[in-house]
């Protein structure tokens with residue numbers, strides 16, 4: 001199991017190698033049109049009738065060239081089938097740039113071309129799906145209260161038609177209470193499904209990862225099931241990073257075409273609890289601006305900006321002690337690492353070791369928050385901490401790329417810190433730099449890659465700590481990375497849908 005893309009036997013079976021090298025690229029229809037497999041698209045070429053036409057003044061008019069009457073990008077092709085003399089193609093059209101809707105078109109095939117149909121259909125499916133698994137078996141979990149309570153509506157209108165058009169097997173369940181996602185995932189038959197698709201915000205995927213982690217063979221379950229998000233909540237980071245969109249229908253299309261990708265997950269220990277985090281942990285200005293502004297929800301996304309501005313103005317400080325097991329400290333080294341990881345062939349970059357069917361959750365390499373801090377870690381009192389945020393995915397929200405150097409499977413947690421002694425103007429400049437993508441370069445933004453850390457709040461009675469967007473007790477916690485413990489579907493299997501540092 002050296003290559004994540006060779007993990008699934010159904011994927012391999014779906015794309016039998018073309019041993020002969022003789023690929024049928026063109027199929028003639030009974031009406032004289034041809035269906036052609038182009039470089040990126042299926043091209044439908046109609047035969048123009050050859051009629052001699054003259055202009056009103058009697059001069060011969062140029063005969064129109066044979067031109068494509070339809071071009072369907074392979075990325076939009078959901079399914080192709082044939083029965084007797086008929087080929088049926090289901091594909092997504094885009095009524096707007098942020099929507100996808102399936103439509104179906106059929107062609108009668110010319111009798112002389114019937115011998116080629118099967119090979120042609122298989123070839124078109126192979127071009128449409130690449131390394132992605134066909135006929136995905138998808139367990140859908142809908143949070144009826146996600147976002148503005150529209151997840152069920154988005155599912156029926158935007159998502160289900162795409163899954164059905166792509167010939168996926170679907171089973172739908174709605175969450176009935178907080179934590180239900182954990183129970184559904186814990187009870188899931190992992191051999192019966194390829195994907196768990198959460199029609200929700202980031203809260204339900206968090207629960208699903210943690211539910212799979214409760215199985216006795218957690219490591220196997222997390223490697224077997226790809227967890228994806230269909231953006232139906234108020235925070236949709238997972239979909240932004242892996243599908244490059246917060247549109248439910250476009251995300252559904254990308255899930256259908258998504259390739260299995262290992263994902264780093266983090267173990268958090270706090271008190272006597274161990275949980276998994278897939279997104280981020282924050283403390284200080286970012287955590288407080290998110291969690292302490294719930295009463296300002298009427299402001300929409302602006303409530304976070306408001307929270308940050310007010311805290312920067314008063315130079316809000318959140319003292320703590322931090323201990324870190326650093327991997328890469330220097331920003332230039334981080335850039336080189338990112339480049340090196342993303343320019344080599346996927347087969348060389350991403351190698352996930354075999355996971356046995358009984359494999360449990362991996363042990364903690366550095367112990368828990370209740371153990372002594374490992375001696376090799378660097379420990380620092382951070383009395384001027386303004387913001388501390390650590391994570392493994394590039395985007396936290398649209399246009400908020402906090403971790404541009406993060407990679408799905410590099411075995412590192414990206415860690416960002418800023419201090420309250422930064423001049424206010426510079427702090428605002430850094431905030432603006434997030435939107436214009438120059439955040440990483442800002443000299444007041446400390447950015448490193450780590451494999452583990454511990455954070456101990458101090459000199460405050462209460463405050464905010466956020467794990468994957470949810471508030472957790474204001475108590476010390478410790479985090480360590482597990483390279484490739486989880487599995488997701490991504491567009492290219494290598495990077496997030498984000499420009500690097």
Ligand SMILES: Nc1ncnc2c1ncn2[C@@H]1O[C@H](COP(=O)(O)OP(=O)(O)OP(=O)(O)O)[C@@H](O)[C@H]1O
Nearest residue numbers: 146147175176177178179200201202203233234235
């Ligand atoms: N039926 C339910 N009733 C109450 N809570 C639920 C239900 N289903 C899921 N939840 C909880 O809702 C929380 C948020 O879910 P999710 O991330 O899907 O939505 P969101 O709108 O993005 O979140 P938020 O409300 O945090 O902005 C999760 O903690 C989940 O446990």
